Amino acid sequence: MSSFSSSSKSNNTTQQQQQPQEQEQKLSHVLKYHNQTKHNFNNYARGPHGLDWANQPNPFRRYISSPLFPLLHFTPQQEQQSPFYPSLFNSLPSPKPISKSTISQFLHDSLALSAWKSTSFSTWSLRVNPSSGNLHPTEAYVISPSIESISDTPFVAHYAPKEHSLELRTQIPSGFFHKFFPPNSFLVGFSSIFWRESWKYGERGFRYCNHDVGHAIGAVSMAAASLGWDVKLLDGLGFEELKFLMGLHVFPEFENPLRAVKGKIPEIEFEHPDCVMLVFPSGGSVSEFDLDYKELSNAILDFSKLDWIGKPNSLSKEHVCWDIIYKSAEIVKKPLNLEDRLVVEPFQRSGVYSETETESFYKGLTVREVVRKRRSAVDMDGVTTMKRETFYQILSHCLPSGSEAGKKQRRQSSLPFRALPWDAEVHAALFVHRVVGLPQGLYLLVRNEDHFGELKKAMNPDFVWTKPEGCPDDLPLYELLRSDYRRVAKQLSCHQDIASDGCFSLGMLARMEPTLREKDVWMYPRLFWETGVLGQVLYLEAHAVGISATGIGCFFDDPVHQLLGLKDSTFQSLYHFTVGSPVVDKRIMSLPAYPGPGVDA
Known part of the structure; x- marks a missing residue:
């Protein structure tokens, strides 16, 4: 077994041990949220009575005034230059180096638009990563060493799927990756905009946002595997580290009301940091690598001093705040865990029912x-x-x-x-x-x-x-x-x-x-x-x-x-x-993902 292991075992301030009473109160709230958002035969979980189309959230977050670096697109011929689908479950190909081309492929095959759909009344986009109600609360960030033709220095960028581009948010210290991570690796972070999902689904929206995070993790893992890259959640990091790593501290602090309220609440469009994943070459000598979560945390918290570029765009004019979502998100925040050990299991092939029938x-x-x-x-x-x-x-x-x-x-x-x-x-x-x-x-x-x-x-x-x-x-x-x-x-x-x-x-x-x-x-x-x-x-x-x-x-x-x-x-x-087997609605026209129509969905 190879492993990244935390070299700091002492002074575990992770989790100052919570009192049993506090733990029980938190558990009680989570179970309350879960039970309150159940659907039953005689009543559904609380949500809007009809859809407020005038305030449907914009599915595309942009950081106004951030430099935009277009990524590469791929021709139908290049579609064939990808591994045979079931082969990935048996073994990963040799890892490719990080470059503008491979990062473009990685995002193109995980989080990009996959098509535009159109009827006589409307046009909307679809993405490679699925989403409840096609609402896409999940936003993605790339934290990377320097990449030629994108940035001469290590950087944090927001991925803009409509443009298939990276929006540069900030430059980070040159020694960051060399100090903490193996060569030829980078990070991908996810955040959620709860408002996008609760606009349609009300209180149950918190569940659906987390389904979508899981789909995005799966999508990123498959796209990385096709390039010979492995993926592992850095789950020792806590909520605060994730917030500063992705630059989400720039959003105004959201004060949760005591009950559900409606009105102009622009701060509700903040992004909640969910997780960050290390993407690294598969099969490498990572067993000798130690991850010191204490030092990593200190380095990330210093990101607050960096020059963050771009102001987040507005998504809706008016909002509804389903208060239990935000209370629950606060209670389930994960603290930093200095004793967390990042174990990378040897790749295990999946079962094959019949070697001879795999092709069929x-x-x-x-x-x-x-x-x-x-x-x-x-x-x-x-x-x-x-x-x-x-x-x-x-x-x-x-x-x-x-x-x-x-x-x-x-x-x-x-x-x-x-x-x-x-x-x-x-x-x-x-x-x-x-x-x-x-x-x-x-x-x-x-x-x-x-x-x-x-x-x-x-x-x-x-x-x-x-x-x-x-x-x-x-x-x-x-x-x-x-x-x-x-x-x-x-x-x-x-x-x-x-x-x-x-x-x-x-x-x-x-x-x-x-x-x-x-x-x-x-x-x-x-x-x-x-x-x-x-x-x-x-x-x-x-x-x-x-x-x-x-x-x-x-x-x-x-x-x-x-x-x-x-x-x-x-x-x-x-x-x-x-x-x-799907029934295809022939009234809906399918258009290529890029270039898409010149209007927002």
Whole structure:
């Protein structure tokens, strides 16, 4: 095992030990937020009564007066110059050096626009990284050593997807990367604008912002892998370090009101720092590298003294503040952890159902073709079936530990889950509708086998827990009950046909309250990140085998738990998904991502 390890073990001011009473109060608030934002058959979570189109947030953040450095675009011929999609799950190619070309490819294949859509009434953009309601609360920052044709010095830049350009925010000290990180590495940071999501979804928007962070982590991990780069969350850093690293301290301080309010609240458009990831060459000699979080924190906090360029643009004229979102975000802020150890697990290949059938499963598509052609299906045909072998192959790529004989699923060491530093906490309860050779019914994919006993004890005692026919030995998939669940799946996903009209749908079950007690309440958003990474794999797998998928944020929480026999907050459903054949609306015209129309979406 190679590892970045913190060389500072003493003086752990991370977490001045919280009093048990304070921890319990924080946990109580998080559970209150989670329960208050549940949808139920007789009432939905609090949100707007209709959409205020006049104040729909601008989906593109820009920093006015920041220097803009255009990145490179790629021709259809260059689309083919990308690795064969399933090959990345087996091994990563040799790492490419950081350059304007490789940074352009990396962002083009992870966070850029993927298309413009147009009808007679409106035009809107789609992106490589999916978003709830296509609202895109996630903003991205590149913190990098000098790159020829972009900057002669190390820099922090905001990524502007509409222009596929980097907006230079500041220059940083020349020794920063050399002192703390391995050669040929850089950082990518994510922040969330809660207002963008709550404009449509109200109080539940905080959940969806964190789904989107997870999708972005998955998108970045896949794009990096195609260039031979590995990705790891620097989760020892705290909220304050992230804020100064991305220059988000320039936003006015937001004072949360005591109740939901409406009006002109421009400070609500601030960006909440979520996470930062190290992108570095795969397979390198990183085992000798130590990460001193204390010194790194001090260096980052000094970023407040740098000359930050650009004023953030305004997104809406008027706003609604759903106060519980901002209270919850405050409570789950992660502190600096000086004892955190950044472990980089050896790359673990994912399971392959059949070496001979891999080409036929994945239609010969490259990584770039898959990630850039991914779309969220709006409707599914209710007819198309999937082979059992294809189903097993898709689920094999959803496992965190990959495929290693005799080893349990637990550690997240396969692509793209290896970006996450914690053991898997999310499982999948599957409704199988149209998989040839597999009975219709309810199934469970156990993604951390240490939880098997806990899951079995918590769930309906009538579940049979048998391995389905033809299921690979190293795929921890269990049949629970045979039945036609199409009507139930639709009903549980807010009466949406799409949940019953695909080949299969699922609910992602997180081990929630025990995780928050064992680690701390800052794990709450991270559980949603893990569901987003899993959702990103499902999106890509579906498109790679020639069909489609859709994330479903609207579902009836407790009725899902009742169906499974869950009685408390030990396991909670955080995200639903459906995979099947899309119905394409031919009235909508598809246009190239670049150059796009000259008007904002």
